[in-house]
Amino acid sequence: MTTAPTATTSTDGADRRQSQDAVLRVDDLHVYYETAAGDVKAVNGVTFDLRPGERLALVGESGSGKSTMATALMRMTSPPGKIVSGSIQLGGRDLLQLNEAEMRRARLAEIALVPQGAMNSLNPVIRIEKQIIDGILDHVIEESPGTSRRSDESSFSRADDFGALARTPTRSELREKVADLLTNVGLSPSVARMYPHELSGGMKQRAVLAIATCLSPKVIVADEPTSALDVVVQRQIMQTLGRLQSGIDAAVILVGHDMGLVAQFADTIGVMYAGRLVELGPVNQIFEDPQHPYTKLLIDSLPSFSQKKEFIGIPGMPPRLLNLPSGCTFYPRCPSAMDMCQNTDPLNIEVRPNWRTECHLHTEAVSNG
Amino acid sequence: MANLLELENVSKIFGGGFFNRSNVTIAVQDVSLAIPEDRPTITAIAGESGSGKTTLARLLLGVIPPTSGQVRYQGEDVQRMRSRDWLNFRREVQPIFQDPFEAYNPFYTVDHVLHRPIRNFKLALNAQERDQRIEESLRMVGLQPDETLGRYPHQLSGGQRQRVMVARALLLRPRIILADEPVSMVDASLRATILRSIRDLNRDFGISVIYITHDLTTAYQMCDNIIVMYRGVVAEAGSVEEVIQNPKHPYTQLLIDSVPQPDPKAAWGEEDDESVDRVDESSIVTDQCKFAPRCKYVMAECTDSAPPLRTIGPNQLASCFLYTDQPEVEDPDIGQSFEYPVIEPAEVTN
Numbered sequence: 060m061t062t063a064p065t066a067t068t069s070t071d072g073a074d075r076r077q078s079q080d081a082v083l084r085v086d087d088l089h090v091y092y093e094t095a096a097g098d099v100k101a102v103n104g105v106t107f108d109l110r111p112g113e114r115l116a117l118v119g120e121s122g123s124g125k126s127t128m129a130t131a132l133m134r135m136t137s138p139p140g141k142i143v144s145g146s147i148q149l150g151g152r153d154l155l156q157l158n159e160a161e162m163r164r165a166r167l168a169e170i171a172l173v174p175q176g177a178m179n180s181l182n183p184v185i186r187i188e189k190q191i192i193d194g195i196l197d198h199v200i201e202e203s204p205g206t207s208r209r210s211d212e213s214s215f216s217r218a219d220d221f222g223a224l225a226r227t228p229t230r231s232e233l234r235e236k237v238a239d240l241l242t243n244v245g246l247s248p249s250v251a252r253m254y255p256h257e258l259s260g261g262m263k264q265r266a267v268l269a270i271a272t273c274l275s276p277k278v279i280v281a282d283e284p285t286s287a288l289d290v291v292v293q294r295q296i297m298q299t300l301g302r303l304q305s306g307i308d309a310a311v312i313l314v315g316h317d318m319g320l321v322a323q324f325a326d327t328i329g330v331m332y333a334g335r336l337v338e339l340g341p342v343n344q345i346f347e348d349p350q351h352p353y354t355k356l357l358i359d360s361l362p363s364f365s366q367k368k369e370f371i372g373i374p375g376m377p378p379r380l381l382n383l384p385s386g387c388t389f390y391p392r393c394p395s396a397m398d399m400c401q402n403t404d405p406l407n408i409e410v411r412p413n414w415r416t417e418c419h420l421h422t423e424a425v426s427n428g
Numbered sequence: 429m430a431n432l433l434e435l436e437n438v439s440k441i442f443g444g445g446f447f448n449r450s451n452v453t454i455a456v457q458d459v460s461l462a463i464p465e466d467r468p469t470i471t472a473i474a475g476e477s478g479s480g481k482t483t484l485a486r487l488l489l490g491v492i493p494p495t496s497g498q499v500r501y502q503g504e505d506v507q508r509m510r511s512r513d514w515l516n517f518r519r520e521v522q523p524i525f526q527d528p529f530e531a532y533n534p535f536y537t538v539d540h541v542l543h544r545p546i547r548n549f550k551l552a553l554n555a556q557e558r559d560q561r562i563e564e565s566l567r568m569v570g571l572q573p574d575e576t577l578g579r580y581p582h583q584l585s586g587g588q589r590q591r592v593m594v595a596r597a598l599l600l601r602p603r604i605i606l607a608d609e610p611v612s613m614v615d616a617s618l619r620a621t622i623l624r625s626i627r628d629l630n631r632d633f634g635i636s637v638i639y640i641t642h643d644l645t646t647a648y649q650m651c652d653n654i655i656v657m658y659r660g661v662v663a664e665a666g667s668v669e670e671v672i673q674n675p676k677h678p679y680t681q682l683l684i685d686s687v688p689q690p691d692p693k694a695a696w697g698e699e700d701d702e703s704v705d706r707v708d709e710s711s712i713v714t715d716q717c718k719f720a721p722r723c724k725y726v727m728a729e730c731t732d733s734a735p736p737l738r739t740i741g742p743n744q745l746a747s748c749f750l751y752t753d754q755p756e757v758e759d760p761d762i763g764q765s766f767e768y769p770v771i772e773p774a775e776v777t778n
Contacts, residue, residue, distance in 0.1 A: 120615045121586070260477075289476035289642060290686040294696065297688075316616055319645075319688035323696040343692045360620050361690040362645040364672055370627070370649065372620035376585050 081108035081148075082277050082310050083132075083170075088145035090124070090131045093138075099380045101127040101140070103334035106407070109278065109310045114301075116313040116321040116342070118357070119331035122377050126175065128331070129282040129314045133172050134162050150277060167194050171276040173267055173300075175283045175314075180267060181255040187266050188251035191237050195273055199224045224274075240269040243306070244299055261292035268300060275307040282314045297324050318361050322346055327413075330354045333378050333388035340414030350416040352393050387419065395420060430503070432636065433488060433521065433604055434462040437760060438497035440483050440660075455483040457660040458497070460760035463604065463636050465502075467768040470630050470637040472647035472668070475657035476683075481640050484657070485608050488638065489523055490514075519549050522597035524626070526609040528589035532581035538592050539577055545600055565595040569625040587618030594625050598633075605629060608640045623650050644687055648672045653766040656680050659718040662737065666744035667767035676746040679719045717749065725750060743767050 090102035101124040109115055117125045130136050132147060134154055147154040149169055157165060166172070174180045182190060228236065238248035244265040255263055264284065271279055281300065285293040301324065304311050313325055321328055321342065328345050330338040330353065338351040349355040356373045375392035378384060387393070390400040397419060405417045440456040457480075463471070473481045486492045487499055490506040499506045501517045509517060525531055532541060542562045545551070552558035563573040569591045581589060590610060597605055607626060611619040627650050629635045641647050647654055648668050655665045656677065664677040675681045688696055717723070720730040727749060735747045738754040745757060745765045757764070 120617055290644075290688075291476065291682060294686040294688070317688065318616065319690045322690045322692045322694075323688040346690070346692050357617065358690065360617050362620075362649040363689055363691065364645060364648055364684070364687070365689075365691075367649060370620035370624040372624070373617040 080110055082111045082150065083109040084146075084148040085132070086146045086148070088128075088131060088147065089143040090127050090136055090140060091143050092127075092140050094381070097381055098143075100334050100383060101380060102131060103380075103383070104145075105331075105334075105336050107329060107336060107339055109312065111277070111310055112305065112308045113310045113327060114304070114313065114325045115311070115327045115329060116315065116325035117329045117331055117336075118316055118318060118321055120316065120377055122380070123331040124334040124380075125314045125316075125331050126282055129172070129280050129312070132278075132280050132312065133166060133170060135166075135172075164198055167271075167276065168198050168274040169276055170278040170280065171271040171274070173271045173279060173281040173284045176287060181263055183255050185254075186251070187241075187253055187255070187258075188234075188237050190266075191240060191251075191270050191273055192233050194270055195224070195228065195233065195236070198274060199227045236273070237269075240273055241266075243272070243303060244269045245295070260288055261296060264288065264292075264296050265299060268296070268303060272303050272307060272309075276309055278310045278312065279304060280312045280314070283316075284313070285320070286315070286317075293320070300324075318357060319363075330357065333383065334380060335388065335417065337389065337418070338416040340411070340416075344411070344414065350410050350414070350421065351389075351418045352395050352420070353389050354416075356394075387417075430465045431462040431500070432465040432502060434460075434500045434761075435484075435487070436460055436498045436500065438487055438494045438499060440480075440487060440492065441495045454660045455480045456487065456494075458760075459484065459662060460497075460762060461655070462761045462763040463638075464763070464768075468630055468634040468636045469653060469766060469768050470627065470639060470651045471766070472651040472654040473638060473640045473657060474642065474644055474647050474654055474683075476642060478659065479657040480660040481642075481657055482608060483660075485523075485606055485638070485640050488606055489521060490517065515549070519600045520603045522600055522602035522605050524590075524593050524597055524605060524607040524610050527613050528586055528593055529581075529613065531593055532589065534581055537578055537580055538584065538589075541592065541596050542577075542599060545596060549600060551600070561599060562595075565599045566592070568598055568628075569595045570621065571595065585618070586614050587621060590614055590618075590622050591625055594622065594629070598629060602635060604636045604638065606638045606640070609642070610639075611646065612641075612643070619646065626650070644672065644684060652769050653763075655762060656683070661718055661734070662745070662747060662762060663719065664744070664746040665737075665762045666741070666765040669767075670741060670744040674744075676740050676744065676751065677719075677748050678723045678725055678750070680746075682722075717747075737762075739765070 085105060085107050088102055088105045092099040092101055105128065117128060119125045127140065131142055136142050142155060154162065154165065237251050241248050241250055246262060246265050250258065250262065250266065258266065284300065285296050288296065297320065300311065315321065325342050327340065328342045329336050330351065332353050338345065338349065338354045345354060346358060349358055360371050360373060373392060378388055384390065386402045387400040387405050390396050393400065400419050405419045406422055407415055407417050408421045409415050410421055438456060438459050439454065442453045442455055443451050473484055475481045487494055490499060493507050504513060506517060532538065543558065546558050546561065552561055566573045566576055571588065571591055576588065576592060610626065611622050614622060623646060626637060630637050639647065639651055651668050653666065654668045654671050656663045656671065656679065658679050664671055664675065664680045671680060672684060675684055715734055716732065717730040717735050720726050723730065729749050735749045737745045737747045737757045738751050739757055740746050740751055740754055743765050745762060
């Protein structure tokens, strides 16, 4: 069992807020890849909570653990990856404690994934219609003797907490549902009878969004949903995702490295570095006044149209996750590094309401003030 | 003024053939562009997928022949060069490709990609001279030779791998570097470093750079001039300041509007443009404005004939019927609209 290197020093206020209205609570999550050379700590103690309808963006360089985080939230981590410890509370239940059958039903119905390279995640030999219906039908459980079949009940109402459907929808109900879903994502219902190769990249991505929202999940995890698309299509897809999300009041976790997209889409930004969430807070304020030096460098390195400036990169490389140095993981690259950063792990400090960061610059402020 | 590399009314058509005449793709249509010998500049060729920008790059590299028109290097048709001139062309026009992961053979150390061109072009007399040259190139792109040489590709980061590729191009003392999406596979934090090393090649060694990209923000930061392509046709061209800050063609306007700005307060084109998925590619005929099916200003004449390039300003050309009051270009060369920065070469490289 590992010990979390830093204690979460959240204030009472934050605790109250979390317990009250979080739809998703991730607490001290550790996901490691077990290799012959040792454990690669891809996610190393991540804690955050998500309110209904919130748009959280997880950003970071490649290797920062953001995609591992996305897979772990779906509990789809596969060997050599392993969720070592922590909890993922969704609607009051710990996803990590569910059995396989329960988890299978929770996926899509409670928490849905828009995978990376979603355009290629459709099955090329199955019509779009069937690919949408498959997910729905998988959530129908055989009627147990105790429950009576009620025809007045909507076919898509839930039979239990795990996202199972009350009864098998009829063929015409399914057809109607598919047409609705496609219309919602901005596609013509005739797309239902098409195969993926007949669609453009943007249309395929829309079809994937239709699948992800077919059971109105509480949380949508979108792992770089537009990475292979042109900017014009990207904007359309993100606007569609935003519209769908507010329609069903789902929370969205957007995983990616495009800070422009994050600035335009998200409410909350979580910056990941070497498996840890080094800064988490409101997008508007963080872009204005980043508290962690890494966030500041990330924002400064962005090109924009507003002015021509020197290219500013972030010197150095991310640390090897196999042998993490002691102290702050960003210490070797940090422009404001101090002596204490080398040996002492920075605490997770709430610098402002709902805004936390892990940096010794703020440790000082706390101890002095 | 002599031109180093020039395209004269170049078109490239894929598909077609005797049995399948209707099914053709016009990847590049009637593009003329001259890159002058004495004024090194960084030119962006920007556009979405399917705009023909990569086809244009391959035409410039001489790896595919144009269907019509001519690609000339120092006044000679690239397709009909004698072998000695062809060798020289291939040394002086160097590509940098998109994916730094696939450009390497994983079984060789990175030294291999650096030794090979020296051997092919007989650039060094002995191993000592060769190593000296390699180390010099690596330093120019900001790499430490002792940290780079002797390593296998997987031991380097993506950014380092791409910079070794820049060093490889530099090794040959090229006059033109053609970089096709050099940073699209690299993390945002490393992009800056790579783009800076490419730009320094232009500023310090007077190498002309053609930067092919879909990312208008890096194009704006790095380039002097830009060509915006749409389905094989030049939509707009000119200095980046004019084209990006004051776009005239509706397509350029749409593109710029769609780029998510890294500022939460900046607007991200609120207007929902749904047109792109509605366009049936086969319905686009050649003798009309190709952007007409998506254009919000579409008029009757847009579907009657293709708009010619017009001079909008001293450093701006656009092909759009909104600007019929402006004069049509007389010389088809897009380069006439370019702005050339004043650079004092740091040293003579050849």
